[in-house]
Amino acid sequence: MSAEDIPSLSPAEWEVMKTIWDHGPMAARDVHASLPSDRDWSIKTVKTMLSRLVAKGGLHYQQIGNSYLYDSAIARDDATRLEVQGLLARLFDNMAMPMIAQFIDQSDLNDNEIQELQQKLCEKRPGSRGRGRKR
Amino acid sequence: MSAEDIPSLSPAEWEVMKTIWDHGPMAARDVHASLPSDRDWSIKTVKTMLSRLVAKGGLHYQQIGNSYLYDSAIARDDATRLEVQGLLARLFDNMAMPMIAQFIDQSDLNDNEIQELQQKLCEKRPGSRGRGRKR
DNA sequence: ATCGAAAGATTACAAGTGTAATCTTTTCAG
DNA sequence: CTGAAAAGATTACACTTGTAATCTTTCGAT
Numbered sequence: 660m661s662a663e664d665i666p667s668l669s670p671a672e673w674e675v676m677k678t679i680w681d682h683g684p685m686a687a688r689d690v691h692a693s694l695p696s697d698r699d700w701s702i703k704t705v706k707t708m709l710s711r712l713v714a715k716g717g718l719h720y721q722q723i724g725n726s727y728l729y730d731s732a733i734a735r736d737d738a739t740r741l742e743v744q745g746l747l748a749r750l751f752d753n754m755a756m757p758m759i760a761q762f763i764d765q766s767d768l769n770d771n772e773i774q775e776l777q778q779k780l781c782e783k784r785p786g787s788r789g790r791g792r793k794r
Numbered sequence: 795m796s797a798e799d800i801p802s803l804s805p806a807e808w809e810v811m812k813t814i815w816d817h818g819p820m821a822a823r824d825v826h827a828s829l830p831s832d833r834d835w836s837i838k839t840v841k842t843m844l845s846r847l848v849a850k851g852g853l854h855y856q857q858i859g860n861s862y863l864y865d866s867a868i869a870r871d872d873a874t875r876l877e878v879q880g881l882l883a884r885l886f887d888n889m890a891m892p893m894i895a896q897f898i899d900q901s902d903l904n905d906n907e908i909q910e911l912q913q914k915l916c917e918k919r920p921g922s923r924g925r926g927r928k929r
Numbered sequence: 930a931t932c933g934a935a936a937g938a939t940t941a942c943a944a945g946t947g948t949a950a951t952c953t954t955t956t957c958a959g
Numbered sequence: 960c961t962g963a964a965a966a967g968a969t970t971a972c973a974c975t976t977g978t979a980a981t982c983t984t985t986c987g988a989t
Contacts, residue, residue, distance in 0.1 A: 726937080845967080
């Protein structure tokens with residue numbers, strides 16, 4: 660039981676969160692420096708993002724001297740799950756099967772990946788003694 | 795090639811589009827009536843949605859007497875693809891495999907569905923002579 | 930001690946969204 | 960013909976989001 664009251668994140672907020680999830684606790688300047696180069700925000704913009712994320716509960720921080728060290732306050736997995744649920748509801752009326760089918764169609768996977776997925780599907784089978792249905 | 799310049803749809807707009815994709819050409823009142831009951835918008839709201847959708851190119855209409863008959867101007871498939879691409883980029887940095895894995899984990903599929911998906915994966919294998927890789 | 934750089938806080942501002950209300954024109958019941 | 964109902968058009972308005980600029984405080988170099 661971890662999820663619930665996970666805030667929804669905007670695309671730009673996702674970018675920031677991903678950076679922090681990847682690097683661990685960071686100061687604003689470092690977040691700014693670490694963002695993918697194609698996203699060239701002003702440091703000001705980054706700070707706005709950070710504040711908003713703190714406000715909505717996605718991040719928390721610890722004060723170090725005169726600056727903050729921001730860290731994720733929510734699990735990436737939970738945020739992901741939320742987002743995926745959203746898409747599932749919005750586009751597919753919660754029917755998972757068509758959604759997954761769509762993804763498979765739409766993405767090009769190599770042979771290995773296909774096999775991994777097939778593996779995963781097998782484990783999913785009811786009666787595949789894998790720590791019986793979580794979630 | 796059909797896609798490109800597909801407008802992005804907001805969640806509420808998706809609701810309207812889905813209704814029209816499902817029913818075919820409809821007048822505003824009918825859209826209003828057909829929306830899932832949990833979405834209880836005023837007819838005014840529905841009309842705003844319809845106008846905005848026409849403005850952004852998701853719908854077009856034909857005038858019948860003093861009212862419009864709205865119909866989809868974009869393929870559901872294209873809109874879906876666009877949305878899925880968005881998620882793929884935003885959350886998964888365009889790595890399809892982890893995304894699909896996430897979906898499989900996160901959804902509960904029955905045995906049949908699992909088999910269908912497995913089938914799909916097989917066909918996806920390079921060298922599965924199925925009218926060579928579309929898309 | 931002093932001044933500029935750097936942090937965070939506050940304010941800005943336009944576009945997009947959800948959710949209508951009001952206005953104008955058309956049409957149908959009587 | 961008349962008046963209300965119904966269509967679409969226009970306007971509204973608060974909240975979110977992207978993208979900062981400005982303000983205030985503080986720290987560090989000289």
